[in-house]
Amino acid sequence: MDNFSLTRRRLLKSGGALVVSFGFAPVTRSLAQDGGTPEERPFAAENPDLGSFTPEPGDYLDPRELDSWLAVTGDGGVTMFTGKVDITGTRTALAQIVADELDVAFDQVTMVMGETTRTVDQGRTVGSSTIPRAGQQLRQAAAAARQELLKLASKHLGDPAERLTVNEGVVGVAGDAGRRVSYGELIGGRRFDVTITATGYQRGMQVAPEVQPKHYRDYRIVGTSVPRVDIPAKLTGEFEYACDVRVPGMLHGRAVRPHTAIAEPNGVDERSVEHIPGVVRVVREGSFVGVVAETEWAAIKAARDLRVDWSTPRTRMPADRDPVDRYLAETPPVRERTRQENQGDVEAAFAGASTTLEAVYRWPFQNHGMMLPSCAVADVQGDRATIWTPAQGPFTTRDRVAIMMNVPRKNVDVRYVEASGTYGRLTADDAAEDAVLLSRAVGRPVRVQWMREDEQVWDPKGGQHLTRVRAAVDSGGEVSAWDYENISMPWTESQGMPQLAERQIGIEPTYYGNANGTGGAGAIYDFANINIRSKTVPWIFEEVMPLRTAALRSPGEPPRVFATESFIDELAAELRVDPVQFRLRYLRDSRIRDTLRAAADRAGWVERPSPQPTADVRILRGRGIAVNQRGGSVPAAVAEVEVNSETGKVTVSRVTMAYDCGLIINPDGVRNQLEGNIIQGVSRALLEEVQFDAGGVTSVDWISYPVLRFTEIPEVEKELINRPEMPAFGAAETPIVVVPAAIANAVFDATGVRYRTVPLTPERILAGLRTGQTSA
Amino acid sequence: MARYSLTVNGAAHVVDVEPDTPLLYVLRNDLDLKGPRFGCGLAQCGACSVIVDGNPVRSCITPVSTVGNQEVTTLEGLGSVAEPHPLQAAFIEEQAAQCGYCMNGMIINAKVLLGSNPDPGDDDIKEALDPILCRCGSHLRVVRAIKRAAANNAATA
Numbered sequence: 001m002d003n004f005s006l007t008r009r010r011l012l013k014s015g016g017a018l019v020v021s022f023g024f025a026p027v028t029r030s031l032a033q034d035g036g037t038p039e040e041r042p043f044a045a046e047n048p049d050l051g052s053f054t055p056e057p058g059d060y061l062d063p064r065e066l067d068s069w070l071a072v073t074g075d076g077g078v079t080m081f082t083g084k085v086d087i088t089g090t091r092t093a094l095a096q097i098v099a100d101e102l103d104v105a106f107d108q109v110t111m112v113m114g115e116t117t118r119t120v121d122q123g124r125t126v127g128s129s130t131i132p133r134a135g136q137q138l139r140q141a142a143a144a145a146r147q148e149l150l151k152l153a154s155k156h157l158g159d160p161a162e163r164l165t166v167n168e169g170v171v172g173v174a175g176d177a178g179r180r181v182s183y184g185e186l187i188g189g190r191r192f193d194v195t196i197t198a199t200g201y202q203r204g205m206q207v208a209p210e211v212q213p214k215h216y217r218d219y220r221i222v223g224t225s226v227p228r229v230d231i232p233a234k235l236t237g238e239f240e241y242a243c244d245v246r247v248p249g250m251l252h253g254r255a256v257r258p259h260t261a262i263a264e265p266n267g268v269d270e271r272s273v274e275h276i277p278g279v280v281r282v283v284r285e286g287s288f289v290g291v292v293a294e295t296e297w298a299a300i301k302a303a304r305d306l307r308v309d310w311s312t313p314r315t316r317m318p319a320d321r322d323p324v325d326r327y328l329a330e331t332p333p334v335r336e337r338t339r340q341e342n343q344g345d346v347e348a349a350f351a352g353a354s355t356t357l358e359a360v361y362r363w364p365f366q367n368h369g370m371m372l373p374s375c376a377v378a379d380v381q382g383d384r385a386t387i388w389t390p391a392q393g394p395f396t397t398r399d400r401v402a403i404m405m406n407v408p409r410k411n412v413d414v415r416y417v418e419a420s421g422t423y424g425r426l427t428a429d430d431a432a433e434d435a436v437l438l439s440r441a442v443g444r445p446v447r448v449q450w451m452r453e454d455e456q457v458w459d460p461k462g463g464q465h466l467t468r469v470r471a472a473v474d475s476g477g478e479v480s481a482w483d484y485e486n487i488s489m490p491w492t493e494s495q496g497m498p499q500l501a502e503r504q505i506g507i508e509p510t511y512y513g514n515a516n517g518t519g520g521a522g523a524i525y526d527f528a529n530i531n532i533r534s535k536t537v538p539w540i541f542e543e544v545m546p547l548r549t550a551a552l553r554s555p556g557e558p559p560r561v562f563a564t565e566s567f568i569d570e571l572a573a574e575l576r577v578d579p580v581q582f583r584l585r586y587l588r589d590s591r592i593r594d595t596l597r598a599a600a601d602r603a604g605w606v607e608r609p610s611p612q613p614t615a616d617v618r619i620l621r622g623r624g625i626a627v628n629q630r631g632g633s634v635p636a637a638v639a640e641v642e643v644n645s646e647t648g649k650v651t652v653s654r655v656t657m658a659y660d661c662g663l664i665i666n667p668d669g670v671r672n673q674l675e676g677n678i679i680q681g682v683s684r685a686l687l688e689e690v691q692f693d694a695g696g697v698t699s700v701d702w703i704s705y706p707v708l709r710f711t712e713i714p715e716v717e718k719e720l721i722n723r724p725e726m727p728a729f730g731a732a733e734t735p736i737v738v739v740p741a742a743i744a745n746a747v748f749d750a751t752g753v754r755y756r757t758v759p760l761t762p763e764r765i766l767a768g769l770r771t772g773q774t775s776a
Numbered sequence: 777m778a779r780y781s782l783t784v785n786g787a788a789h790v791v792d793v794e795p796d797t798p799l800l801y802v803l804r805n806d807l808d809l810k811g812p813r814f815g816c817g818l819a820q821c822g823a824c825s826v827i828v829d830g831n832p833v834r835s836c837i838t839p840v841s842t843v844g845n846q847e848v849t850t851l852e853g854l855g856s857v858a859e860p861h862p863l864q865a866a867f868i869e870e871q872a873a874q875c876g877y878c879m880n881g882m883i884i885n886a887k888v889l890l891g892s893n894p895d896p897g898d899d900d901i902k903e904a905l906d907p908i909l910c911r912c913g914s915h916l917r918v919v920r921a922i923k924r925a926a927a928n929n930a931a932t933a
């Protein structure tokens with residue numbers, strides 16, 4: 001359990017009294033309101049910044065009505081409604097769960113996803129929670145519906161429900177092929193008008209727990225690689241992405257923002273865009289500046305040419321990542337989480353140690369880098385708004401827009417439309433708010449499409465992390481203490497906080513953001529004495545500034561696991577033990593042990609200690625391993641690398657991953673996720689670092705923020721471990737967490753140099769090779 | 777504003793747009809096509825790729841005024857869900873997409889590649905598609921799909 005070691009009173013004190021002077025200027029205001037637990041603030045469980053609010057009738061579909069979950073059409077089709085959104089394949093996987101539970105054919109099921117007026121709020125689509133949480137909720141709702149359908153069939157056919165069987169949505173009587181009735185005939189086009197049990201909220205909601213779902217041995221569709229329903233249309237241009245939404249009378253808008261903190265504009269020169277045909281309006285509200293035009297191209301040119309005289313912001317940007325590290329190291333946290341169980345006595349163990357090791361690991365700000373920059377369409381008419389958006393939390397967008405417009409929540413209708421992969425970025429729905437301001441100003445629907453530069457600069461980034469680890473080894477060569485401290489800023493944008501446009505019109509956050517967790521910090525290892533701390537330092541500025549932060553694919557865990565699994569490797573090297581054998585000494589969980597061994601076996605791991613550098617060759621080769629557990633899923637990866645000792649370039653030649661996520665819903669879907677996580681993990685480990693200076697963010701495009709390309713991709717081997725008797729734990733983001741550490745360990749194996757700073761750029765590699773020392 | 781006659785996917789169209797308008801916005805907003813996609817507007821990612829007289833072109837930086845009477849082919853011009861081009865069929869067979877947003881660039885550039893090299897090896901494919909970005913990491917499936925398409929003689933389709 002996390003220990004929230006600061007009380008609210010103390011938080012207020014520390015948050016308010018902070019003085020910082022590292023050449024840039026985060027928080028000086030008191031922003032320490034605690035979000036409270038979900039139980040205390042049920043409807044704001046995911047949105048601490050929404051304050052206390054009591055839902056009004058019509059704000060939410062009632063999860064206790066079976067009709068909120070599904071509808072059956074006359075031809076027996078099943079429409080399933082979920083508040084979750086599809087990012088990479090869950091439309092298919094959820095439909096598999098539903099079809100299996102209802103005993104209908106897979107293609108009878110259609111999913112409606114993420115619409116605030118048509119779907120139950122099952123929480124934001126985050127944290128690999130769609131399959132484990134929403135999947136279970138839909139399974140139970142479908143099981144409850146099947147029960148109701150059997151009751152209806154029993155009445156219709158005059159046979160007791162126990163004698164009935166269902167095949168592809170047709171109910172028959174065992175031993176009597178003549179009598180049958182379809183779901184469509186029973187209820188098609190009509191409401192069930194049945195109440196089911198539903199308690200709790202969002203991802204924690206328990207739906208019809210008293211209904212017994214199918215036994216896993218009876219699954220016919222779950223566990224099979226059903227082809228994705230969305231893929232064909234995406235490959236032919238028939239699919240409608242969010243950027244393809246067109247509504248009658250729609251105009252095109254763009255917000256205009258600098259690359260640094262946004263202060264009040266001294267002036268906006270409307271004459272500077274007079275020469276562009278089709279410009280409808282230059283909009284200014286607070287410090288928000290935008291343009292609206294008849295055509296997209298006119299909007300782009302107007303946003304490019306509009307002369308805005310920005311006043312000097314009070315918020316100074318850090319000159320580079322080093323002052324941010326110093327700030328992380330020296331600033332009192334707003335929250336410190338400590339892992340409580342089995343702590344032992346770390347200090348005593350250090351006092352009695354025969355050897356101690358310590359190291360500091362550094363992780364940069366990284367971009368989500370969505371291929372399609374943020375976009376949305378808003379149609380504001382009086383006190384009502386309709387919004388088409390790819391947001392990961394349509395209900396969060398709805399609630400924020402309602403606050404922004406000062407209207408009841410039910411006046412805002414948010415409809416999810418899929419975009420490119422988001423990886424957490426669209427937990428902050430900036431473009432929707434831009435579109436609302438612009439649409440409100442012109443009284444017509446406005447489509448906002450951020451340009452690449454907007455997205456790279458204003459992306460709410462994955463935060464910078466600093467991790468300090470030390471360990472004690474006793475005279476018997478056993479690790480006797482593990483002392484781990486991870487420090488980062490909170491996610492300033494992810495928890496229903498006011499987004500960019502809101503901040504620019506004067507709506508201030510009342511909460512510092514979501515604190516860091518302790519996952520991936522080494523708790524899977526059974527050392528005698530363990531202290532794990534995760535510190536969250538304040539990260540609120542006078543004005544909005546581009547180093548804002550949000551959840552980025554397994555938030556916080558790639559940096560924490562990078563430190564943990566690198567340091568475990570350092571200990572193994574110090575003790576001259578094979579890295580796999582060393583881990584197995586301290587791993588107790590059988591699933592973690594099995595997965596680690598599966599990855600090693602599949603990769604053809606040869607037992608020996610690291611490093612094993614070869615002298616005087618141009619290309620150095622090595623292998624490294626890393627393992628973790630997160631939310632029930634267990635990834636283990638072996639990376640094989642080549643290091644060019646002349647250029648410093650690291651090439652990852654192969655990654656072998658074993659993955660256990662409990663019950664696998666769609667094996668090919670999981671394989672697809674493993675491939676994607678591995679490739680993105682290599683990219684983050686080798687290439688990705690948001691560059692900035694005192695003048696603003698300088699990573700503005702794909703040249704200044706490179707990502708992995710075809711000629712750099714590794715071979716990938718995958719080993720799926722299916723555990724059908726267990727719950728499904730998901731695969732969207734957990735596989736990535738082990739990849740950077742496995743690569744760093746492989747580079748150490750190849751070079752004998754320990755690299756503790758991501759990304760592993762050629763410059764850092766060469767610097768390490770030159771000094772021959774472990775590199776910071 | 778100026779008037780341009782364009783030939784897109786075999787059909788003639790007339791549009792009234794500013795001469796400097798990139799072809800991408802004409803295809804998307806005036807001709808209602810969804811195959812070519814906006815990714816960067818800087819010719820850095822390839823999501824907007826189209827084929828102009830047999831050559832791959834980044835439509836996001838190609839002014840409509842420069843297109844003239846050349847034949848423009850978009851993703852829609854290759855095939856449909858009902859009748860996919862062999863390349864599209866191979867991509868579907870390999871489930872070569874996660875979000876799928878970049879796949880326009882992959883398929884369009886693969887089409888051009890197969891035109892000049894009907895039987896490419898892994899390295900040929902990676903070399904040819906290196907300028908096309910994918911953030912979800914579908915690269916391995918794309919390579920497999922193109923090889924599958926080549927084996928099915930997609931080059932002659």
